[in-house]
Amino acid sequence: MKKIPIVFTFDKRIILGAAVTIKSLIDTAKPDTAYDIYVYHPDIEDSDVKEFGKMVEGTSHSISFEYISKERFKDAPINKGGSWTEIVYYRLLIPELLPDYDKVIYADTDVLFKGDLSEVFDIDISDYECAAVAMEPNNENMICHKYFPENKNELTFISSFIVFNSKKMREENFVSRMYETIRKFNTRLKFFDVDVLNITCDKIYALPYRYGVFQSLYYQDDWSTSYEYSFLKNVYSDEELREEVKNVVMLHYAGKPGKPWRRKHIPADYKECLDSIPKKLKKFTFRDIRKRLFSKV
Numbered sequence: 044m045k046k047i048p049i050v051f052t053f054d055k056r057i058i059l060g061a062a063v064t065i066k067s068l069i070d071t072a073k074p075d076t077a078y079d080i081y082v083y084h085p086d087i088e089d090s091d092v093k094e095f096g097k098m099v100e101g102t103s104h105s106i107s108f109e110y111i112s113k114e115r116f117k118d119a120p121i122n123k124g125g126s127w128t129e130i131v132y133y134r135l136l137i138p139e140l141l142p143d144y145d146k147v148i149y150a151d152t153d154v155l156f157k158g159d160l161s162e163v164f165d166i167d168i169s170d171y172e173c174a175a176v177a178m179e180p181n182n183e184n185m186i187c188h189k190y191f192p193e194n195k196n197e198l199t200f201i202s203s204f205i206v207f208n209s210k211k212m213r214e215e216n217f218v219s220r221m222y223e224t225i226r227k228f229n230t231r232l233k234f235f236d237v238d239v240l241n242i243t244c245d246k247i248y249a250l251p252y253r254y255g256v257f258q259s260l261y262y263q264d265d266w267s268t269s270y271e272y273s274f275l276k277n278v279y280s281d282e283e284l285r286e287e288v289k290n291v292v293m294l295h296y297a298g299k300p301g302k303p304w305r306r307k308h309i310p311a312d313y314k315e316c317l318d319s320i321p322k323k324l325k326k327f328t329f330r331d332i333r334k335r336l337f338s339k340v
Contacts, residue, residue, distance in 0.1 A: 044103060047164050048079045048141060049148040052111075052133035055086050059304055059317070059331070061152040062095065062324040067316050068150075069104055073159040077103040083111045083133050083140065094321045111136070119225045120232050131236040134202065135221045138212040145210035150293065151203040153302055155313055158292040163206060163254060172217060173207050174248035175200035175240070176255035179274040186274040189233040195245040198278060202237045203295050204254045217243065252279055252287035258296050258303075260288050262310065271298055305334040 049068070053061045061082075068078060080099070092108045099106050113129040115136070121128050134149045141147055146168075148160060168174045177198040183190050188199045212218075224243045225232070232238045241247075252275075259269040266272040266284075275284065296303050296313075303313040304327070317325070327335075 044077045045075055045161050045164075046077050046079055047148065047160055048081065048144050048146075049150060049160070050081045050083065050134065050137055050141070051150060051152055052083045052130050053087075053152045054084055054128070054130055055088070055091070055326075056328055056330070057152055058087075058091055058324055058326040059320075060302065062098070062320040063304070063313065063316050064150070064152045064154050064156070065095065065106070066098055066320050067154075067156040068160075069098060069102060070316070070319075071156045071158050072104070073161060076159055076161050078105075078160075080104060080106040081141065082106065082108045083136075084108060085111060085113050085130065091324065091326075094323045097321050109140075111140075116225070118229075120229055120235060122235075127235055132225075132239070134205065135236060135239060136218060137207050138209040139218045141209065142213070145208070147207045147209050149202075149205040149207065151295065153296045154203065155294045155296070155316060156292065157294055158253075158290075160292070163250065163292070166206070166248070166250070168206060168208050168248045169211070170246070171208055171248040172212050172215065172244045172246040173205050173240075174250050175202065175205045176252055177201075177249045177278050179277050181241070186277075187270075188274075189231075189238060191228070191231070191238065191242055193228075194241050196241055196247060198247075198249060199241055200237075200247050200249070201255055202240050203297070204250070204293055205240075206248075206250070211246075252284065253290050253292045256288050256291040256294050257298055258294065258300075258310075259298055260284065261291060261294055300340045301334065301338070302331075305331050305338060306340050307335060307338045308340060 116129040116132045178201050181199045221243050257271040
């Protein structure tokens with residue numbers, strides 16, 4: 044049995060999305076893959092923890108929850124009143140939070156897994172601090188991300204799926220360096236954890252795009268109107284993108300038309316997984332309901 048540690052970080056506002064993500068992870072695991080799932084959070088109720096536990100009952104997988112105070116990032120910039128709170132920085136603590144692991148996977152909770160993660164976990168990143176999916180060239184002409192001259196990477200990487208070489212990151216004091224980046228760049232940070240990761244770490248391995256396929260490319264054949272394609276095409280050829288989308292492992296619901304559970308018409312593959320999670324985890328927030336009422340898709 045292959046044990047793979049994987050971390051999710053979320054709060055009570057995205058219980059439903061997280062439940063679908065974790066259920067899809069379990070459902071797509073190979074028979075010899077066992078996920079040790081760790082959730083770091085600021086406010087998840089014990090009753091919800093119990094419901095998440097039901098999803099791994101009778102399987103080779105495990106799940107545990109640990110409280111992390113938002114005070115650990117009280118001086119970090121956030122999007123007040125929005126989606127990007129202190130929690131976006133939690134993933135950057137992983138090397139410290141799980142000292143018994145040399146390698147750990149992190150994934151966002153607005154994703155649907157389409158395949159097993161053993162192959163990506165086995166990639167040799169011994170010379171790198173971490174591995175992530177590249178988004179666009181790192182230069183003054185970036186379309187989506189903010190350019191930092193201090194960022195020494197040739198490419199800009201997204202933080203929705205990261206394989207941490209935790210052993211190397213601990214040896215190179217990544218967590219301390221991360222806090223220093225937050226302190227130094229504070230008000231200049233635009234995408235918060237994304238910016239901090241790219242600025243702090245200049246040893247990032249580029250994962251295949253299949254580990255971060257955007258919904259705009261997955262659900263439509265004509266990419267010409269896709270905002271995401273406008274910058275992805277500067278890293279990947281059309282042929283590469285078609286091949287990666289075809290072999291998608293993690294489908295990311297970033298960008299338009301928004302989170303799937305907030306739409307009038309939920310994509311069939313997402314709805315199938317949503318319908319299979321425990322009923323008590325189908326928690327639509329007021330914001331979810333409002334967005335769904337005004338959704339045009």
